[in-house]
Amino acid sequence: MGDMQGHDVELDVTSIAHGGISVARLDGRVVFVTDAIPGEKVVARITDDRKKSFWRADTVSVLEPSEHRQAHVWSAASIDRDPARRAGGAEFGHIELSHQRELKRQVLVDALTRMGKVDEETTKGITVEALDGDDDLSGTRWRTRIRLHVDEAGRPGPYAARSHTVVAVDDLPLATEAVEAAAPLEQLFAGEEQIDVLAPSDGGARLIVGSQARTTVVERVGDREFRLDDGGFWQVHRLAAGTLTAAVQDLIDPERFDPRAMNLDLYGGVGLLAAAVGDRFGQATRITSVESDTRATDHAAENLAEWIGAAAVTGRVERWITELATTSSPGERQRLRDATVVLDPPRSGAGREVVERIASIEPAQIVYVACDPVALARDIALFAERGYQLQDLRAFDLFPNTHHLETVVRLSR
Numbered sequence: 570m571g572d573m574q575g576h577d578v579e580l581d582v583t584s585i586a587h588g589g590i591s592v593a594r595l596d597g598r599v600v601f602v603t604d605a606i607p608g609e610k611v612v613a614r615i616t617d618d619r620k621k622s623f624w625r626a627d628t629v630s631v632l633e634p635s636e637h638r639q640a641h642v643w644s645a646a647s648i649d650r651d652p653a654r655r656a657g658g659a660e661f662g663h664i665e666l667s668h669q670r671e672l673k674r675q676v677l678v679d680a681l682t683r684m685g686k687v688d689e690e691t692t693k694g695i696t697v698e699a700l701d702g703d704d705d706l707s708g709t710r711w712r713t714r715i716r717l718h719v720d721e722a723g724r725p726g727p728y729a730a731r732s733h734t735v736v737a738v739d740d741l742p743l744a745t746e747a748v749e750a751a752a753p754l755e756q757l758f759a760g761e762e763q764i765d766v767l768a769p770s771d772g773g774a775r776l777i778v779g780s781q782a783r784t785t786v787v788e789r790v791g792d793r794e795f796r797l798d799d800g801g802f803w804q805v806h807r808l809a810a811g812t813l814t815a816a817v818q819d820l821i822d823p824e825r826f827d828p829r830a831m832n833l834d835l836y837g838g839v840g841l842l843a844a845a846v847g848d849r850f851g852q853a854t855r856i857t858s859v860e861s862d863t864r865a866t867d868h869a870a871e872n873l874a875e876w877i878g879a880a881a882v883t884g885r886v887e888r889w890i891t892e893l894a895t896t897s898s899p900g901e902r903q904r905l906r907d908a909t910v911v912l913d914p915p916r917s918g919a920g921r922e923v924v925e926r927i928a929s930i931e932p933a934q935i936v937y938v939a940c941d942p943v944a945l946a947r948d949i950a951l952f953a954e955r956g957y958q959l960q961d962l963r964a965f966d967l968f969p970n971t972h973h974l975e976t977v978v979r980l981s982r
């Protein structure tokens with residue numbers, strides 16, 4: 570192993586893998602190749618040949634293009650650039666938007682059937698939906714937040730794909746116009762590591778440089794306002810918060826919903842999904858939002874203040890739910906059995922401990938919002954071990970021109 574790195578090889582690209590890379594075979598060996606599309610023949614440069622079972626490669630030219638190939642939406646990320654200098658974060662930008670969604674569907678269905686042990690029949694009819702109101706066919710101008718990294722000379726820019734090399738760019742087409750206009754691509758920031766640029770929905774744009782003091786911004790979703798720290802978590806696509814609000818409201822089975830139960834919003838951030846539940850089922854709804862970031866919970870308490878049955882607590886979900894499961898009274902246990910649990914964990918998913926704890930309180934239904942289909946599929950299989958089956962699913966293209974997608978599922982016994 571080791572003498573093929575840097576060599577160019579011809580590859581027939583056969584399928585898509587998780588993570589935005591395609592799969593090809595070379596002399597029977599799997600090669601994961603970037604910037605290709607299944608069905609293409611490409612010339613690719615081997616970047617990693619250390620493993621016996623698979624190699625990695627970057628496409629450098631296309632011999633037989635897919636009918637779905639398009640000029641990259643971001644010239645800084647196109648295959649015309651040296652692979653080491655291609656901007657990261659738009660790894661599907663060379664694929665027509667409708668076909669990006671088809672590839673995301675394939676990845677989701679593959680994860681659900683292989684890792685989630687969901688039967689194929691159940692996955693029929695799954696689509697990755699465009700967001701309501703997103704009529705931009707190029708999949709650009711949606712990022713309300715962007716992180717730039719700073720190189721040794723002080724120049725800000727995105728990282729190159731799969732590396733920590735900062736690359737110079739003169740545009741940011743996935744960012745909203747307000748974010749792009751505010752991004753200081755021409756300035757120098759010697760001594761800084763990163764710069765966050767955001768444009769909240771209440772207007773204006775701001776930069777967060779280094780350890781500057783946090784300020785509060787306001788995001789609007791329908792008639793609701795959410796206050797949060799400028800550096801705090803908020804869904805990135807300009808239409809994401811509204812889309813997930815509607816999806817959670819849609820997926821909760823009203824027959825199984827009890828407003829007086831101990832309903833939970835786990836990994837709650839500033840209360841977006843707790844508010845979605847309350848707005849769907851009325852002011853009498855009881856729900857507790859659990860979040861590890863104290864500043865976010867402070868904002869959640871404020872954002873949900875007018876609603877008497879809502880509470881926001883600071884805690885790590887795994888610990889908080891363990892304590893809940895072990896200390897609840899018989900009356901509380903019944904209200905937990907009647908509960909709807911919404912969870913929206915980070916990319917790594919909930920994991921075995923949290924899944925088992927949730928299952929141990931035996932809630933009436935679980936609505937799981939996931940940004941990683943593989944972590945979701947693993948957790949679906951864990952829930953299935955405890956008798957919770959996939960009942961309904963919707964998937965959304967919350968991240969056009971990237972490989973990411975968002976999935977919302979309902980599980981019940």
Ligand SMILES: C[S@@+](CC[C@H](N)C(=O)[O-])C[C@H]1O[C@@H](n2cnc3c(N)ncnc32)[C@H](O)[C@@H]1O
Nearest residue numbers: 802836837838841860861862885886913914915
């Ligand atoms: C994907 S975000 C979802 C936030 C919220 N549901 C929303 O849509 O705005 C995940 C949230 O989980 C929080 N978090 C991460 N790990 C956690 C943990 N172990 N326990 C509690 N919260 C956690 C993060 O701070 C973040 O706010």
